Amino acid sequence: MKSHKNQLLFVLLIVVTACNTKSESKGKPEIETAENIKPDTFYTIGFAGIIKHKREILISEVAEEVEYVTLENNQNSMLGNIMDVRLTSEYIFVKHNGSRLLTQFDRKGKFIRHIGTEGRGPKEYGLMRVFSIDENKELIYIHTNWTRKILVYNFEGDYVSTIKLDGFDRLQMVWAHDSVFVSFSEPHLGTEPFVFIETNSKGDTLQTIQNHIFWEKKGQNSFTVSYWGRNNFYLANNKLHMKGWYNDTIYTYNEENKIVPKVLVDLKECKIPDDLIPEKMSGKPLPKQCYWVGLNESANFIFVRYGSHMDKTKSKEEMEEGCILYNKKTKEGVAFKNKGEEYGFVNDLNGGPDFKPRYSNDSLMFVDVTAMDMKQYLDSEAFKNRETKFVEQKEKLVQFSKTLKEDGNSFLMIAKLKN
Numbered sequence: 001m002k003s004h005k006n007q008l009l010f011v012l013l014i015v016v017t018a019c020n021t022k023s024e025s026k027g028k029p030e031i032e033t034a035e036n037i038k039p040d041t042f043y044t045i046g047f048a049g050i051i052k053h054k055r056e057i058l059i060s061e062v063a064e065e066v067e068y069v070t071l072e073n074n075q076n077s078m079l080g081n082i083m084d085v086r087l088t089s090e091y092i093f094v095k096h097n098g099s100r101l102l103t104q105f106d107r108k109g110k111f112i113r114h115i116g117t118e119g120r121g122p123k124e125y126g127l128m129r130v131f132s133i134d135e136n137k138e139l140i141y142i143h144t145n146w147t148r149k150i151l152v153y154n155f156e157g158d159y160v161s162t163i164k165l166d167g168f169d170r171l172q173m174v175w176a177h178d179s180v181f182v183s184f185s186e187p188h189l190g191t192e193p194f195v196f197i198e199t200n201s202k203g204d205t206l207q208t209i210q211n212h213i214f215w216e217k218k219g220q221n222s223f224t225v226s227y228w229g230r231n232n233f234y235l236a237n238n239k240l241h242m243k244g245w246y247n248d249t250i251y252t253y254n255e256e257n258k259i260v261p262k263v264l265v266d267l268k269e270c271k272i273p274d275d276l277i278p279e280k281m282s283g284k285p286l287p288k289q290c291y292w293v294g295l296n297e298s299a300n301f302i303f304v305r306y307g308s309h310m311d312k313t314k315s316k317e318e319m320e321e322g323c324i325l326y327n328k329k330t331k332e333g334v335a336f337k338n339k340g341e342e343y344g345f346v347n348d349l350n351g352g353p354d355f356k357p358r359y360s361n362d363s364l365m366f367v368d369v370t371a372m373d374m375k376q377y378l379d380s381e382a383f384k385n386r387e388t389k390f391v392e393q394k395e396k397l398v399q400f401s402k403t404l405k406e407d408g409n410s411f412l413m414i415a416k417l418k419n
Contacts, residue, residue: 041254042261045304045326047293048268050333057325057336059345059355060389062301063365063415066349068397069109073409077111079103082368082410083228085359088135091155092412095131102131102142104157109412113157115140123159125151132174132233141175150181165203171224174233176240177257180206184232186245188224188279190215195244196251198259207259209242209251213274225278229294229305229321229358236297237362243295246277250295265293265304272309286311291320296360298417302326303357303365304333323357345415350393351386353377355413365415371408375401 059066071079071094080098087093091112092105101114117124127145134141138155150163150173163181170183176198183197196209226245234241241252241262248271250263272290276282291306304324311319322343326333336343344354353374358367377383378401388394 042263043331044264044266045302045324045333047265047304047306047324047333048270050324050326051270051306051322051335054322054335054337057334057345058348059415060348062325062345063349063417065390066347066352066355066413066415068352068400069107069412069414071105071109071409071411072111074111076114077103077105077409079409084131085366085368085412086131086133087359087361087364087366087414088133093131093133093140095128100127101125102128102140104155115153115157116142116151116159120146122162123151125149130172130174130233134175139175141181143173163201165199168199168203170197172232174240177253180257182233182240182242184242184244186224186279187211187213190280195247196242196259209244209247209259213246213277215275215280225310227292227294227307229307230292231294231296234296235361237299241295241297243293245292246272246274263302265295267291267293270306278310289320296357296365298360298365299362300328300417300419301360302328303360305358325357348386348388350390350397351383351388352397352413355415360417363417365417367413368410369413370410371404372406374411375404375406378404 069092071077071092078098079094079096082094082096084095085092087107090107092107092109093115094103094105096103099114099118101116101118103114104112106112118126120126125142125144125147129143129145131143132141133139139160140153140155142151142153144151148164148169152160152163154160168183171185173181173183176182179201181199181201183199184195185192186195191214192211194208195211197205198207199205230245232243232245236252239253241250242259243250248265248267249261250265251259252262254260269287270289270291272286272292276284276286286309290309292309294305296303304326306323307321308319322338323336324333325336339354342354344356347353347355353369355365356367357365359365378397383397386394
């Protein structure tokens with residue numbers, strides 16, 4: 001199954017602005033190291049060693065079952081390319097580039113509503129940078145693009161409030177806990193003091209994670225380079241987790257809501273040198289094996305997605321993408337063996353498409369797949385010849401393929417993980 005999103009690179013031209021807040025100077029000392037962290041709460045994933053040993057990984061090794069949710073396709077619910085997905089106990093929330101509005105479905109895929117309205121006026125947004133969810137209070141936080149606001153809605157789609165932090169221009173901002181938010185901006189000027197900043201709704205800085213990459217500014221514009229597979233935030237165990245683009249450490253909250261280091265993803269020779277990050281625009285060639293990483297996590301596993309940094313000296317065939325499965329209980333990891341340009345769990349449960357662990361929560365991992373990709377796979381010899389544990393479920397997919405339309409909405413493949 002080929003994905004049109006993987007290896008997709010977008011370059012944002014950013015006008016240089018002062019990334020300071022009205023209260024940054026009042027903030028507490030930045031978090032820098034893993035010192036004084038108990039060994040059982042801080043550990044290392046040996047990325048550079050694990051990727052040298054790849055094998056085929058069956059989805060039955062980590063999951064009990066896989067279900068397919070068809071996202072309803074009607075004149076109101078047509079989706080574009082899916083960019084982010086969140087599951088709650090009752091709903092599916094989808095960020096996509098179709099209507100540009102956050103779209104809400106129930107857990108069976110029935111369309112409910114779009115959240116908010118499109119525009120640049122009060123209570124409106126044209127583009128969202130990122131969204132986050134407080135499931136307990138049933139609130140949705142949308143960080144808008146042009147207006148630099150956080151719009152708050154409830155799960156019924158009603159507008160609740162607008163949070164506007166004067167002088168605060170950050171790449172992404174998400175809800176963390178209570179009335180606290182965390183913002184992210186990787187350095188693009190070369191002078192930014194912090195990568196992550198925790199703030200309250202008044203704009204007061206509470207905690208920070210320090211930036212360690214600095215350089216001399218050369219002009220008024222700079223480029224920020226991002227990849228679809230590289231994320232800055234994810235939820236696990238009901239706590240926000242944070243990882244910068246060029247920092248090897250995952251941070252999260254402890255029981256006292258202090259931001260602490262949790263995991264070191266040790267890239268070693270696979271880490272991009274600080275002086276070669278794209279934002280510095282050095283023009284120098286990159287090392288042969290130099291990867292970005294993106295992560296998500298369940299109760300028992302960490303999924304470390306990785307890919308090659310864009311390098312004009314390399315052809316498309318040389319650009320690598322993959323994933324590491326890390327077992328938090330055994331502290332062992334294994335890398336997926338690629339099939340051509342693709343990787344993923346081999347679905348030996350019901351024979352469906354290979355499963356990329358793009359999203360997860362404590363008990364589930366899930367990924368979107370386009371209707372065209374699903375149709376092509378179910379019509380393929382690979383599907384017909386795949387052996388499965390649940391033959392009757394494979395037969396349901398055979399029958400399903402006969403009515404599947406290639407121009408329909410995407411599906412969610414959802415795997416229930418083993419305890």
